[in-house]
Amino acid sequence: MRKSWWKILGVFIIFYTLIAGLLMEAPRLAILNETIRAMHFHVPMWFGMVIMLTASVVFSIRYLRTGNLKYDTYAIELVNTSILFGLLGLATGMIWAHYTWGEAWSGDPKQNASAIGMLIYFAYILLRNSITDRQQKAKISSVYNIFAYATLIPLLFILPRLTDSLHPGNGGNPGFNAYELDGRLRMIFYPAVIGWTLLGIWFTELRIRITILKNKIDEQD
Amino acid sequence: MYSQILSIIKKEIKLEWRNKTAFNSVLLYLVSTIFICYLSFNVKSGQIQIVTWNALFWIIIVFANINGVAKSFLQEGEGRMLYYYTLCKPQVILSGKLIFNTILSVLIAFTGFVVYAVILGNPVGNLGYFILTIFLASIGFAGILTLVSGIVSKANNSTTLLAILSFPILIPVLLLTVNLSKNAIDGIDVALMNEKLLTLLSVDAIVIATAYLLFPFIWRN
Numbered sequence: 001m002r003k004s005w006w007k008i009l010g011v012f013i014i015f016y017t018l019i020a021g022l023l024m025e026a027p028r029l030a031i032l033n034e035t036i037r038a039m040h041f042h043v044p045m046w047f048g049m050v051i052m053l054t055a056s057v058v059f060s061i062r063y064l065r066t067g068n069l070k071y072d073t074y075a076i077e078l079v080n081t082s083i084l085f086g087l088l089g090l091a092t093g094m095i096w097a098h099y100t101w102g103e104a105w106s107g108d109p110k111q112n113a114s115a116i117g118m119l120i121y122f123a124y125i126l127l128r129n130s131i132t133d134r135q136q137k138a139k140i141s142s143v144y145n146i147f148a149y150a151t152l153i154p155l156l157f158i159l160p161r162l163t164d165s166l167h168p169g170n171g172g173n174p175g176f177n178a179y180e181l182d183g184r185l186r187m188i189f190y191p192a193v194i195g196w197t198l199l200g201i202w203f204t205e206l207r208i209r210i211t212i213l214k215n216k217i218d219e220q221d
Numbered sequence: 222m223y224s225q226i227l228s229i230i231k232k233e234i235k236l237e238w239r240n241k242t243a244f245n246s247v248l249l250y251l252v253s254t255i256f257i258c259y260l261s262f263n264v265k266s267g268q269i270q271i272v273t274w275n276a277l278f279w280i281i282i283v284f285a286n287i288n289g290v291a292k293s294f295l296q297e298g299e300g301r302m303l304y305y306y307t308l309c310k311p312q313v314i315l316s317g318k319l320i321f322n323t324i325l326s327v328l329i330a331f332t333g334f335v336v337y338a339v340i341l342g343n344p345v346g347n348l349g350y351f352i353l354t355i356f357l358a359s360i361g362f363a364g365i366l367t368l369v370s371g372i373v374s375k376a377n378n379s380t381t382l383l384a385i386l387s388f389p390i391l392i393p394v395l396l397l398t399v400n401l402s403k404n405a406i407d408g409i410d411v412a413l414m415n416e417k418l419l420t421l422l423s424v425d426a427i428v429i430a431t432a433y434l435l436f437p438f439i440w441r442n
Contacts, residue, residue, distance in 0.1 A: 117389075123389055127386060140439060144369075147435055148389075151394075154393050154420075
């Protein structure tokens, strides 16, 4: 992770998606029209968030198996970055929904589910702050992290599919996968997911390094 | 192992029977909340809208559950926990608590339903299905609240933390339940609901399975 090539790659990809996502030709779909471009900035936030939360759960499990506090630091910092991504995802989604659905918050199941997901992880941070002992904090919050993830998955991926969603691609709304496989969107969208995730990992790596350094200083005092 | 589980359940029931605090206080809580709802909605029996009836019922049941079920680990003193720890495996403790809490939760829900139906009217069309929903929801609530209560018992300022931690995790179960019970009230054909019922059942299974996996880690310190 100390190499810099992936950071350069991430920044490069993000610049590419910024330019291409805003300037290149987009397909004309009913209702969506030009707002389809929001997809390149909104959806990668959720992809990035879910990828990082999954990584965080993996580190929580590794912490519980090994008892190495390093993994707990990884888990919490990944959650912090995911929360940032989640909030950005909500914000970009609300801006888009304001113009496409007419209201910033229209009670769409996916929108509600992601807001609840945010609440779960705010609770996680609150839990961490309320325990003082370092080992116990790590252990208890790892358990909560895994448990929260296990209930978050049905919330994000199963429940919205049981009801109709307003989101493109659901319930007969024109979307990206539904019936037109548009290469022009894919060319920008997939790199955008990779680019934002790399940027998120970079944030996380910096925060982890800061925390580890802080812990070292605390130990010296 | 089974005898151990059984004796834990017996001990919980005896403890409950002797001071009757948990169940009685929850009962009083239920009745007074329902009565407050009745007075503040200012309704004659049977005049409340079905959607409101349903939502209100489940909100009351969730709060009653948080008050009643979640105490399970909070009331155990530090010394007694240590004593259990020397006696038996964490899985045994969890099983005992879980079964007792499920019984308690089912009791709360059914008493709540009876009182609620008497005071605010009973619009339920498909009673069997409604009862099945109550039953499955209670298992889910009990599973989540038992684990969260175990987590919270290790942190300070437990009671506030309990509500904050358990709420977002309860929402997936709650959403499914509200949906199902709305269908049961409307008396929709059973064949159309089975899919959702199975989803609720699998969410319950996920919750309980993760609780079994994670509980030993909280128990250990």
